[in-house]
Amino acid sequence: MSAIHVALLGLGTVGKGVLETIHTHQERLQFALGKPVKVTAVLVRNVNKHTIQDETILLTDQFEDLQLEKADVVIDAIVGVEPGFTYVRKAIEKGCHVITANKEMFAHHGKELMELARKHHVSIGFEATVGGGIPVIQTLRKLLNINRITKVEGVINGTSNFILTNMREKGLSFEEVLKTAQESGYAEADPTNDVEGFDAYFKALVLSHVVFGEVPKPEHTVRKGISQIKIEDINHATSLGLKYKHIAKLEKQGDVITCNVEPVLISNDHPFYSVEGVQNAVSIDADIVGNITLLGPGAGKLPTASAVIEDFLHLYQEQSLSYLKQQPLEV
Ligand code: HSE
Numbered sequence: 001m002s003a004i005h006v007a008l009l010g011l012g013t014v015g016k017g018v019l020e021t022i023h024t025h026q027e028r029l030q031f032a033l034g035k036p037v038k039v040t041a042v043l044v045r046n047v048n049k050h051t052i053q054d055e056t057i058l059l060t061d062q063f064e065d066l067q068l069e070k071a072d073v074v075i076d077a078i079v080g081v082e083p084g085f086t087y088v089r090k091a092i093e094k095g096c097h098v099i100t101a102n103k104e105m106f107a108h109h110g111k112e113l114m115e116l117a118r119k120h121h122v123s124i125g126f127e128a129t130v131g132g133g134i135p136v137i138q139t140l141r142k143l144l145n146i147n148r149i150t151k152v153e154g155v156i157n158g159t160s161n162f163i164l165t166n167m168r169e170k171g172l173s174f175e176e177v178l179k180t181a182q183e184s185g186y187a188e189a190d191p192t193n194d195v196e197g198f199d200a201y202f203k204a205l206v207l208s209h210v211v212f213g214e215v216p217k218p219e220h221t222v223r224k225g226i227s228q229i230k231i232e233d234i235n236h237a238t239s240l241g242l243k244y245k246h247i248a249k250l251e252k253q254g255d256v257i258t259c260n261v262e263p264v265l266i267s268n269d270h271p272f273y274s275v276e277g278v279q280n281a282v283s284i285d286a287d288i289v290g291n292i293t294l295l296g297p298g299a300g301k302l303p304t305a306s307a308v309i310e311d312f313l314h315l316y317q318e319q320s321l322s323y324l325k326q327q328p329l330e331v
Contacts, residue, residue: 014101149286173231174231271293
C-alpha cells in the first residue's frame with residue numbers, strides 16, 4: 001500500500017509534536033485516510049542539535065534534500081516570515097499540499113499563498129496559526145458561512161495569559177513566569193512577539209482575512225503587549241475584583257475594520273474572566289446564531305500538533321470531495 005509522504009519543516013516544539021503525533025496516531029490516521037502516513041524528511045537549521053529515533057527519516061539542513069517532487073504534504077513548523085514563505089511557495093509550486101503553523105508568515109502572505117495553492121490545485125491548512133488546539137479557523141471557514149460576523153474577540157496569546165495568571169495567582173514576577181512559559185514551549189524563541197502583542201496581532205490578521213476577507217488598515221489598528229503591567233497593577237485590579245486579560249478585538253462597522261490588541265481590565269461578567277493560564281478563547285458575534293465562545297489550550301506541543309493533524313485529515317477530505325465534484329453524477 002503506498003503511503004502519504006510528508007516533509008516536515010522545523011523540529012521545535014510544534015515540529016516535535018507533529019512527529020510524535022504521526023507516530024502515536026498512525027493507526028487512526030491510516031484508518032481515516034486509507035493509507036499510512038510516512039514522514040520522509042525533516043528540515044532543521046542545525047542538524048547537530050537534533051536527533052530522530054527513526055532512521056528512515058532524513059534529517060537535513062538543506063531544503064533541496066527534502067525532494068519535494070516525491071512529497072505529498074509539506075508541514076511548516078518554523079517561525080518567522082522568511083525562509084518560511086519561500087519554502088511554502090516552493091512546496092506549492094511543486095504540487096505539495098501545505099499545512100502551516102507559522103502565523104507571522106501566514107499573516108503577511110496568507111492571501112497570496114491561498115491563491116497560489118488554488119492555481120496549483122493543492123490545499124493549504126492553517127488551523128494551527130490561531131488558538132493552538134481550538135478549531136477556530138475551521139469553525140469560521142466551514143461552519144459560519146451564511147451568518148454575518150460582526151465581531152471576533154479573543155485571548156489568543158497563550159504566553160501573555162499564562163504570565164498574567166501566574167503573576168496574579170502566585171505573586172511571581174513577570175521575568176520568572178516568562179521563563180516558565182519558555183521552558184514549557186509556550187513562548188516564541190524570541191518572546192518579544194508574545195509580550196509586546198505582535199503574536200496576537202498576527203493571529204488577528206489571519207482571523208480578519210478569514211472573517212472579513214481583508215485586514216484592518218494600520219490607522220485603525222492598536223497593538224500593545226503586557227510587558228508594562230506590573231505586579232502592583234495586578235494586585236490593585238484584584239482588590240477591585242478585576243483581572244487584566246490581553247485581548248485582540250476585530251470589529252467591522254460599515255466598511256471599516258478596527259483591530260485592538262491590548263491588555264483590558266475585565267470584571268467577572270466578561271466571558272474571558274475565567275480563561276486562565278495557557279488557555280485561549282475566541283468569542284464570535286454573528287447575526288443568526290448570536291454569540292459563540294470557543295475555549296481550549298492555546299499553545300504547547302500537543303495542542304498545536306492536534307490542529308496540524310486535524311488539518312491533515314480535512315485536507316484529504318477536501319481533496320476527495322473536489323475530486324468527486326469533477327465526476328459526472330450517475331444517480
Ligand atoms: N507563543 C504562542 C502563544 C504560541 O503563546 O500563544 C502559540 O501560537
